Amino acid sequence: MFNKDRWKEILEVLTSNWFRTVLTAFGVFWGILILIILLAAGKGLENGIKSDFGDIATNTMFMWTRNTTKPYKGLPKGRRFNFKVDDVQSIKDNIPNLRFVSPRNRLGGFGGGNNVVRGINVGAYNVYGDYPEIIKQEPMAITSGRFINYSDINEKKKIAIIGEGVKTGLYKKGEKVLGTYIKIQGISFLVVGTYKKKSNDGDGEEAQKEIYVPFTAFSQAFNRGDNVGWMAITANDGSSISNLKERIVTLVKENRKVHPEDKRAVGNFDLYEQYNRVESLFGAMRFIAYFVGVLVLLSGIIGVSNIMLIVVKERTKEIGIRRALGEDPWSIKLQILMESIFLTIISGMAGITFGALFIYGINKMLDMNGPVDMFVNPSVSLGVVVAALMILIVSGLLAGFIPAQSAIKTKPIDALRAE
Amino acid sequence: MIEIKDLHKSYKMGSNSLHVLKGINFSVKEGELVAIMGSSGSGKSTLLNILGMLDELDEGSYDLDGVPIKNLNETKAAQYRNKFLGFVFQSFNLINYKSAMENVALPLYYQKVGRKERQEKALKYLEQVGLKEWATHLPNELSGGQKQRVAIARAMAAEPKVLLADEPTGALDSKTSYEVMDLIQKINDQGNTILLVTHEPDIADMCKRIVHLKDGVIIEDKKVEQVRASQYV
Numbered sequence: 001m002f003n004k005d006r007w008k009e010i011l012e013v014l015t016s017n018w019f020r021t022v023l024t025a026f027g028v029f030w031g032i033l034i035l036i037i038l039l040a041a042g043k044g045l046e047n048g049i050k051s052d053f054g055d056i057a058t059n060t061m062f063m064w065t066r067n068t069t070k071p072y073k074g075l076p077k078g079r080r081f082n083f084k085v086d087d088v089q090s091i092k093d094n095i096p097n098l099r100f101v102s103p104r105n106r107l108g109g110f111g112g113g114n115n116v117v118r119g120i121n122v123g124a125y126n127v128y129g130d131y132p133e134i135i136k137q138e139p140m141a142i143t144s145g146r147f148i149n150y151s152d153i154n155e156k157k158k159i160a161i162i163g164e165g166v167k168t169g170l171y172k173k174g175e176k177v178l179g180t181y182i183k184i185q186g187i188s189f190l191v192v193g194t195y196k197k198k199s200n201d202g203d204g205e206e207a208q209k210e211i212y213v214p215f216t217a218f219s220q221a222f223n224r225g226d227n228v229g230w231m232a233i234t235a236n237d238g239s240s241i242s243n244l245k246e247r248i249v250t251l252v253k254e255n256r257k258v259h260p261e262d263k264r265a266v267g268n269f270d271l272y273e274q275y276n277r278v279e280s281l282f283g284a285m286r287f288i289a290y291f292v293g294v295l296v297l298l299s300g301i302i303g304v305s306n307i308m309l310i311v312v313k314e315r316t317k318e319i320g321i322r323r324a325l326g327e328d329p330w331s332i333k334l335q336i337l338m339e340s341i342f343l344t345i346i347s348g349m350a351g352i353t354f355g356a357l358f359i360y361g362i363n364k365m366l367d368m369n370g371p372v373d374m375f376v377n378p379s380v381s382l383g384v385v386v387a388a389l390m391i392l393i394v395s396g397l398l399a400g401f402i403p404a405q406s407a408i409k410t411k412p413i414d415a416l417r418a419e
Numbered sequence: 420m421i422e423i424k425d426l427h428k429s430y431k432m433g434s435n436s437l438h439v440l441k442g443i444n445f446s447v448k449e450g451e452l453v454a455i456m457g458s459s460g461s462g463k464s465t466l467l468n469i470l471g472m473l474d475e476l477d478e479g480s481y482d483l484d485g486v487p488i489k490n491l492n493e494t495k496a497a498q499y500r501n502k503f504l505g506f507v508f509q510s511f512n513l514i515n516y517k518s519a520m521e522n523v524a525l526p527l528y529y530q531k532v533g534r535k536e537r538q539e540k541a542l543k544y545l546e547q548v549g550l551k552e553w554a555t556h557l558p559n560e561l562s563g564g565q566k567q568r569v570a571i572a573r574a575m576a577a578e579p580k581v582l583l584a585d586e587p588t589g590a591l592d593s594k595t596s597y598e599v600m601d602l603i604q605k606i607n608d609q610g611n612t613i614l615l616v617t618h619e620p621d622i623a624d625m626c627k628r629i630v631h632l633k634d635g636v637i638i639e640d641k642k643v644e645q646v647r648a649s650q651y652v
Contacts, residue, residue: 016516323493329497
């Protein structure tokens with residue numbers, strides 16, 4: 001296969017009609033280029049959407065209470081209820097494979113009134129009573145000071161970690177933040193840290209305007225007793241929170257004397273399910289990219305096959321001479337197949353190279369003009385390139401197969417008579 | 420060398436078949452130079468094609484150097500052609516994009532002879548036909564007579580048992596024809612067996628034996644006094 005004469009001949013045949021060879025090659029070049037660009041664009045969109053999830057632990061569900069809609073055990077419907085601190089321990093004890101169970105209480109909210117005061121500055125911010133684990137479920141970068149720890153929880157310390165957005169709202173530029181006090185609904189909290197959340201989407205600004213205080217201190221300061229408003233529950237890697245969700249909800253319903261079939265009493269949001277939905281969306285997009293790309297490539301392949309048929313037709317007499325001189329039919333078949341594969345691979349490689357340059361250019365432009373919403377780092381992996389090469393080899397074989405067959409179908413005696 | 424017994428061949432033309440060869444008995448010994456003559460349609464080309472394993476016989480037997488030639492598949496036929504036979508065609512049938520030397524080396528390439536040895540041999544045979552200086556030229560840079568001489572060199576390169584020539588002078592003027600015949604006679608003098616098809620009596624007279632075909636049967640098979648082509652050159 002790797003002999004010099006064979007390659008010399010392949011080159012002789014392909015270069016004997018440059019214009020035709022280049023036109024034919026262009027079909028394959030175009031097909032593989034479209035495939036690469038489609039896949040890269042899909043990847044860019046995927047990266048963009050996924051960066052919106054940020055570093056949030058995606059195997060997480062959130063759970064809160066609503067009014068009951070069914071009477072149960074002598075309790076009326078329409079009853080307001082809350083999770084209790086006991087529920088946290090009960091969930092930890094009864095449900096396996098959970099990594100974090102973080103209860104939370106909350107003050108303020110979107111569109112709420114001013115609730116935080118510092119000197120003459122006021123602001124409306126979300127205030128959360130949280131456990132230390134929340135930073136692993138909803139990652140944030142501590143830009144100065146520290147986050148909540150268990151000593152704060154146990155001693156019910158009135159401390160606060162404020163967002164960069166809160167800092168700009170309540171403090172002058174360059175003013176010392178750590179060690180100062182802010183008043184949240186009239187109660188003073190010591191600021192011990194600031195944070196910044198990574199976020200690309202439109203809520204980016206809102207996410208920086210939050211204040212975190214220890215859960216226990218929050219409950220005491222704002223008279224929540226042992227109530228819990230909201231929980232973030234993360235499962236261990238390897239077990240899906242979506243599968244555990246039902247058991248968790250059933251457990252808390254039982255604890256809180258809610259009718260087991262009351263579907264509306266416990267609200268929840270399954271981030272993992274959402275994430276998986278996005279995942280499958282991108283799976284579908286990848287499929288479409290491959291589908292369209294391969295179809296475009298196919299029309300290029302048909303072009304190659306067509307030209308090879310013409311080449312074989314033109315060379316009928318030559319093939320007849322060679323066979324009269326004693327060339328093995330298999331050798332002729334191999335020759336045609338190799339010509340076809342060679343042409344396909346060369347033009348395909350050109351397509352891949354050009355596609356890579358194109359993606360490089362796009363990335364360069366994205367870098368220069370700053371980030372674009374929902375589109376980050378379009379790229380193709382080495383795996384895709386290898387797959388594309390495989391597709392090329394197979395399609396070269398397919399393209400050459402019929403012409404090769406037709407090359408040896410004609411008997412040498414008829415081939416010799418051809419003009 | 421060649422033994423043919425009761426050879427029949429017919430072609431299907433639509434619903435009726437055309438009986439071309441009707442029982443040929445014919446043998447050629449080593450070192451002979453045989454002319455097969457006949458008008459067009461007499462079956463002389465068909466006979467040569469069967470001898471050249473380019474076509475199959477319907478009935479009868481064909482032995483080449485003791486090897487029965489029957490029911491060959493394409494691969495086997497290609498091997499036999501390569502090993503046993505050299506072809507010279509009326510229209511030369513050189514490969515256009517290959518130089519004279521590459522053309523001559525082709526049969527050796529199919530025998531998987533190494534590149535270097537192939538070139539040496541090809542040059543040797545080109546020298547024999549007097550075209551060593553033209554080795555690197557493409558066929559379209561050669562005259563008709565030169566092309567035919569390259570074709571003869573190519574046919575000889577694989578050192579075949581029999582050389583088959585189908586109207587080797589058919590496309591040449593008489594002077595060039597005699598040059599080519601001179602070459603063929605010289606090759607025959609070295610002991611090679613040659614069969615050639617022609618319808619020109621003067622060319623046939625330059626052979627040692629003439630076989631006349633008419634309507635698919637041999638009507639005459641005679642030894643003749645060879646006219647040397649060199650006297651006309």
